[in-house]
Amino acid sequence: MSFSVFSQTKKELESQRKKFKSEIIKLNKLLFDEKKKEKNALEDLRDIKQKIDVRNKLISTINLEAKFLSKEIKTNEIKLEKLHKNLADLKADYGEMIYKSYKSKSQQSRAMFLLSSQNFYQAYKRLEYIKQYASFRKKQGEDIVIQTDFIENIKDSLVYQKRVKDTLILSEKNEKQQIETDKKKQENLITKIKRKEKTYKRDLQKQIKAEKRVANKIDKIIRDEIARANKLARAKLKSKSVARKKNEFILSPEAKALAAKFELNKGLLPWPVKEGLVVRKFGKQAHPTFPGITINGTGLHIVTSNGSNAEAIYNGEVLNILLGSGGTKNVLIRHGNYITSYNNLENSFVKKGDKILTGQKIGKIFTDKISKKTKLIFVLFKNTARLNPASWILKR
Structure with a gap:
């Protein structure tokens, strides 16, 4: 059972490693x-940080796998050490048995062994013993062959495991070098941002306010659409006393x-795009x-x-x-x-x-x-309440 769990964990780590590598390629x-016409240092810094975070997760996974x-x-x-010892013992026992058999169990001595029986029953039992002894000797020989093959398989497995481990260590080294390169870019961007910190903060606050205005506008349109749909629903049902809560759709069957x-x-x-990155x-x-400074994600921002x-x-x-500005x-x-x-x-x-x-x-996006x-920008609502779309779409 423990071996099964161990193998499963290793498979999960291998799957995670492949997932993070794929994510880095996508990033x-x-x-x-x-190539951008005009660089936005804040956006570039966020992108590099995201890549560094994924690389760190990849390195942690590689370490665990190693x-x-x-x-x-x-x-x-x-x-392997125990198997070698068992094989040596098996060979020694087999050699000793063959040697004794050679000394005392020639064809003549076997015949004498049978003929010296006191009665037929004893002769029968002695014949069965000879057969069992021959069968046991054959099995000992087969066990030696099986054990030798098993040792060779373990040796091959060890060679493969050591090769995989060497590959993982090399991969980890390469990822660390890439992180160092990304961190230098990150430091340069931070220095650039600090020089114009007030400007970047002012622009950021403007962006946050603009996003809030857009979100409020969408909220109002959804409320209006719910009111319009409910008016039609009541007219269809020919009743003004249909049970409903404020800002919730009246639902037909x-x-x-x-x-x-x-x-x-x-x-x-499914995702709202074929290929994407949050x-x-x-x-x-x-x-x-x-x-x-706090930012509010009304949904998922997905780059594709x-x-x-x-x-x-x-x-x-x-x-x-809806038409945007x-x-x-x-x-x-x-x-x-x-x-x-x-959106x-x-x-x-x-x-x-x-x-x-x-x-x-x-x-088209x-x-x-x-x-x-x-x-x-992908947003999900239940009536007027915003929900986390990541909980509803497939995990990638």
Whole structure:
């Protein structure tokens, strides 16, 4: 049982290592490949910090994997030592048995051994003994062959394990060198930011206020859409006394079923992009550079490849399409009493009232001309309450 758990843990570490390596490749592709016309030191610093964090996780995983291999190698070396001793004992016993057999159990002595029996029963028992002795001798020889093969397998396993460990140690060394390079860039950016700290802080505060205004505007539009949808629902039901709470959708049986299915898929819903990297998480969080400044992630900020499209994460209906100050679009899709928001689109392939299917392309994501980043802001609501989208989509 302990060996099974040990093997499973090693497999998990190997899987983690591959995941972090893949994430670093994705980071380099999505955040560092494109040459920017104008550099934003704060953004660059955040990107480098994210890459350093992933590299540190990768190094920790490599260290754990190397420790497991060291333990495995030590166990196999002890096992090999015992096997060699057992094999030596087996060979010694077998040699002694063959020698005694040669001295005392010639064909003539075997015949005499049988003929000197006092009765038929004793002769039968002596014959059985001779057969068993011959069978035992054969088994001893087979055991020596099996034990020798087993030792060779252990030796091969040790050679492979030592080679893997050497590769891991070399990989760790390379990752540490990369971190040192990234840390030098990080220090240069921090120095640059400190020279213009007031300007960067002022711009940051403006950005935070602008994001808050946009969030409030979206909140109001959603409240208005809920009120409009509820008015239509009451008219359809021909009743003004339909039980409801403030700012919550009145759900038809179909809408209830859709919302229930949406909830059942929590943690299993697809990403709104084919390939993406989260650069800002959901919720309030301290700014990575300026202590005392808090930023609020209304959803997930996902950087993706240039030319990518946003895709619906579930069946639904287009609730509204909002126009941003820079001409970008935000498509709101209703799934019962849940709403998904696909913000920062260059254009939209859908219109208000359209029925949408899971995976359907919603619109092309806008690529910033200066930063060269293609970023989708993905937000999830239940009625008017914002939820953490990371808890609803598949983990990558």
